[in-house]
Amino acid sequence: MTESSIDFLTRLESNARTYARNIPTVLSQGAGTEVVDIDGRRYLDCLACAGALPLGHNHPFVQQRVIQFLQSGQLQQALDIATPAKLHFVQELYEMLPPAFAKRAKIQFCGPTGADAAEAALKLFKTATKRRPIIVFQGAYHGMTHGTLGMMGNLAPKQEITGLPGEVHFLPYPYVYRSPFGAGTSPEETERLSLVCLENALSDPESGIGKPAMVLLEAIQGEGGCIPASAHWLRQVREITQRHDVPLVIDEIQAGVGRSGDLFAFQQADIVPDAILLSKAIGGGYPLSLLLYLDQYDQWKPGAHTGTFRGNQIALVSGAATLEFIRNEGLLDHVKVVGDQLRQGLLQLQNRYPCIGDVRGRGLMLGMEMVEPDGRVDALGHPQAAGAIAASLKRACLNEGLIIETGGRHGAVLRFLPPLVITSAQVDLVLERLDRALATQMVSSTRVTKGTRHAEVLA
Ligand code: PLP
Numbered sequence: 001m002t003e004s005s006i007d008f009l010t011r012l013e014s015n016a017r018t019y020a021r022n023i024p025t026v027l028s029q030g031a032g033t034e035v036v037d038i039d040g041r042r043y044l045d046c047l048a049c050a051g052a053l054p055l056g057h058n059h060p061f062v063q064q065r066v067i068q069f070l071q072s073g074q075l076q077q078a079l080d081i082a083t084p085a086k087l088h089f090v091q092e093l094y095e096m097l098p099p100a101f102a103k104r105a106k107i108q109f110c111g112p113t114g115a116d117a118a119e120a121a122l123k124l125f126k127t128a129t130k131r132r133p134i135i136v137f138q139g140a141y142h143g144m145t146h147g148t149l150g151m152m153g154n155l156a157p158k159q160e161i162t163g164l165p166g167e168v169h170f171l172p173y174p175y176v177y178r179s180p181f182g183a184g185t186s187p188e189e190t191e192r193l194s195l196v197c198l199e200n201a202l203s204d205p206e207s208g209i210g211k212p213a214m215v216l217l218e219a220i221q222g223e224g225g226c227i228p229a230s231a232h233w234l235r236q237v238r239e240i241t242q243r244h245d246v247p248l249v250i251d252e253i254q255a256g257v258g259r260s261g262d263l264f265a266f267q268q269a270d271i272v273p274d275a276i277l278l279s280k281a282i283g284g285g286y287p288l289s290l291l292l293y294l295d296q297y298d299q300w301k302p303g304a305h306t307g308t309f310r311g312n313q314i315a316l317v318s319g320a321a322t323l324e325f326i327r328n329e330g331l332l333d334h335v336k337v338v339g340d341q342l343r344q345g346l347l348q349l350q351n352r353y354p355c356i357g358d359v360r361g362r363g364l365m366l367g368m369e370m371v372e373p374d375g376r377v378d379a380l381g382h383p384q385a386a387g388a389i390a391a392s393l394k395r396a397c398l399n400e401g402l403i404i405e406t407g408g409r410h411g412a413v414l415r416f417l418p419p420l421v422i423t424s425a426q427v428d429l430v431l432e433r434l435d436r437a438l439a440t441q442m443v444s445s446t447r448v449t450k451g452t453r454h455a456e457v458l459a
Helices: 005-012 060-070 084-096 114-129 187-203 231-243 265-269 313-328 331-352 387-400 424-450 453-458
Strands: 027-031 034-037 042-045 105-109 134-137 168-171 214-217 248-251 275-278 290-294 356-362 365-370 405-407 413-416
Touching (some): 042 424, 084 105, 231 248, 331 356, 331 365
Parallel strands (some): 248 275
Antiparallel strands (some): 027 034, 365 413, 405 413
């Protein structure tokens, strides 16, 4: 018998592979939110390459710009040397940055992944402030390199890696559903206490935390479980960091470029950060990674952050086309409308399925946290996170033709990151497929009482 394509790749690919494990098929064609595998099965893609495809697969506007560029004879790779593609991209981006930030912003083209922008921020702010400590938040995700692993909340990926950069301090994020201050703490109180922790870390001479080179945060935590921070909390963090003369760096790698319904998620708070990290969607589907920062910090030396593949020309073209499309087609309004439709649908499902503990997020960055439906609680008194149910539901969704990812604490959050161009009719289809998947889940849940679900879920 000949070996199947999947078996062939599975045999050869690294044990560290990820999405390929959960989506064991060969995906071939794609248009917008839809992808098709080599057997002709169609899926709605609510993963969109982990948020890196803002306009979905093969968007005609972006595709046409890329084809024109490929046929134009222009340089396809140019290190970080000036090219027309780079010039146009930078003009487009600066047009769309919040003006108060844009007028003082410098741009560093980083290596092609988001993690490299976070690495660059570490180096820049350590250099500019001459300080070493870093403050991040529990649940944070800024990449998988050695340096960025040191700033990751999730313990599992770093458990076996010794010698991670030290002097990284983790403060509680305002995760209101699962308050780090214990069950029964109101959202307002959770935010207030989180801010008290930050203020205390920066002002208590015995906090054990030296004055940090930066406070780095996601305005909506992505991998941490799709946890949005409120505008109030972001404004207060800005106020506290400013008062203590600590740079505030906002990682917009996942939430940026329209996903939240604003171009950048921090804009709901109307603040000016000291720096922004961008990757994923900013390349319009091609690899691009940027660190933007206020000019007063531009104190590193020439060559302080190099890398061969910085400023990928195709990504500059597709990124500029994507920004143009977002602006000209009013895509941010569309994100708000269909995002609200998806959220309302998820809330309705929550009314029917007791394993859905929480529905949250902004725009088209939504999460649905699964909990044990039998009312069990964890050590802090919160509903017990149900990672196994989420994993099983993800598989059931795939069977229904819906690609979706899990994340968050214990992998218990189903995360919706569809292309920003998803239509209202497709949102209805997503909800129908999810409903059917949940219904199969409930059948297996009922069997818990008969003692079979655990084995079934882990199989
Ligand atoms: N920062 C955030 C908020 C992310 O969500 C991610 C990736 O998911 C990264 C950084 C790292 O980006 P990359 O995977 O391209 O290195």
